[in-house]
Amino acid sequence: MVKQVEKKKRRFLRFLIFVVICMTLFFSSAYISYSYLTKYGIEYATTGKIQIPKEEQIEIVIPEGYGTADIAELLHKEGLVEYPWLFRFLSKLNGYDGKYKAGKHIVSKKLNYEGLMIILTSDPEPEPTVNLRIPEGFTVAELIDYLSERGYVDRERFETLCKTKMGNYKFLENVPDRTYPLEGYLYPDTYKIEEDWKEEEIIDRLLREFDTIFKPEYYERAEELGMTVDQVVTLASIIEMEAKYHSDYKKISSVLHNRLNSEMYPYLQVDVTLQYARIMAGLGRIQILTNKDKEIDSPYNTYKYKGLPPGPICSPRVEAIEAALYPEDTDYFFFFATPDGTVIYNKTLEGHNRDLAAHGMLN
Template identity: 25%
Template sequence: MIRILKYVVALLMLSALLFGTALGALYWWFQQPKVTMQEADMFAPVLFEVPRGTHARRLTEMLAEQGYIDHPTLNFWAARLFLDAHQIRAGVYAIHPADSPRSIWERISAGQQHQFQITFIEGSEFRQWREQLSNQTYLTSVLDDLSDAEIMQRVAPDSDWEHPEGLFFPDTYRFTAGTTDLQLLRQAYQRMQRTLDELWPQRHDNLPISSPYQTLILASIVEKETGAAHERGLVASVFVNRLHTGMRLQSDPTIIYGLGDNYRGVIYRSDINQYTPYNTYRINGLPPTPIAMPGYDAIRATLQPDESDYFYFVSSNDGQHVFSRTLEEHNRAVYKYQRNR
């Protein structure tokens, strides 16, 4: 009897040892990537979509079908044993070549979805924003069929804005699959409001602009006039000096914006002579709305312009400008850099 009991104990111990060894082997396998780190450098991450309602066993089947894991049954049981396999979050996930089955499961269980991004550049127009938004595969569109005014009602329902130009902050925005275009625009709108809240109180005294919205109008012109960061304060000073003395702004980008689809790639004399609400060769003061989305630096330069006695500037054909105090100086610069090139 004692001998039989010893055999049973030995058998149980052996079984426990084998089970522990198997469990350890399964745990080790669950944490091994399919490729080495050196091999992983040769491949880019791929996107994997987990639909709503996916359960653990179906997830392992999908991962195996697409080649991201081996042995789906073992994978399923490893996830059940070592992780919370019931916590499956729908979304789009990035799977990296060096991922182990465990790291894939952990990412999906935690809902760590892939972050997409979209970049709106400074000086871009709202029509370009709409086009960019509509071309994003993983962004859900709820605004495509709406007019600009209807979009502004959705973005800022408590405001009276109807024209969206200039009201959104240009930057890179990150989002996960399923985010709506409305959500992104609300982020950009709120970001612009925070920027104005920050910079408007820091404005110089005696500026010829009376509201944050007028700041956006003038800043959008500054943004379109120069891409050279060190020039923004000077360009702003030219327009401020002109507004103070009652001179017209005479900004070419405002003509282009006013022409819209009728712009032919070059500004002709007939375009300068044509009246639009945005043609600052024909109107006094500021146009009715911004002509683009100004960035932070253009807004700051508009509210804190350099001190200068310049009233004119002309492109020097190298991305920068020559500034002049008098019309005579300006005409000489125009002849040198524009008519004589």
């Protein structure tokens, strides 16, 4: 009996030793594996940031809205982690879950889980940017020249896009057929863009800016005036080109509105539309227009064709758009600008001719 008890004790002791050895091996392996999975890659750390040798660098982009599970699958697809489930588990265990940042990150296939986690929760790589100036008063044709000559766009691709009717913005829904449906809507301003932006991205940025400045109440006001958005932008583009000073925008607008609503003076008779007609005919701008230019057979010749031309003649700024929508209340039907940009207004043709003669501008 005593022997049996001692035998059982020895068996239990051997079993206990075996369990202790197994547990020691298990936890040692687990610790080594965990350290390998999470700590390898910290060797690249310098002053708190992981530095990847150039020859090992891999670019990975985390899209906006990606959660830990999405990122784990992306890393697996790119061959950066073998087990997506383990990346998710360790993210929760180590407090990285929900802290990953969208954008471009530089990683390496030599980095393991902890190294990847540190990088992907750090600020993304800054994108190289440039300032892109879209000058006011440019036609699409002139903008194509301007941007392609400076290397911002491929001429053919950019022009093709400008000739495309786009319906993804409310203001473009009812643009009539013309050479450049985007004429008038590539908003003039200075933009910060990334160096590798495609032509589509540049155009979309300019259109988004127009969408921002053309407020919801502008649509309502256009309807009150019995005008389409395109007609408003067309009128604003004429105001933009005719006025040198903002103080004249709404007065010039009043003259144009008065003519549009007049049976006596149904022709706008503005020189800036002749300049556009010349550009579209491949003749370019000239300093001084002549009577011969007034004979150009173009729907943009507002000396020959009544009402508004078929589309904008440049991309107007918000001040010109507001002036087109909210003109001053005047009885003016005539105006002209002196060489210094001062605008002279008149209610009658007689007064207009008298003032032209006084300034030595009567033909």
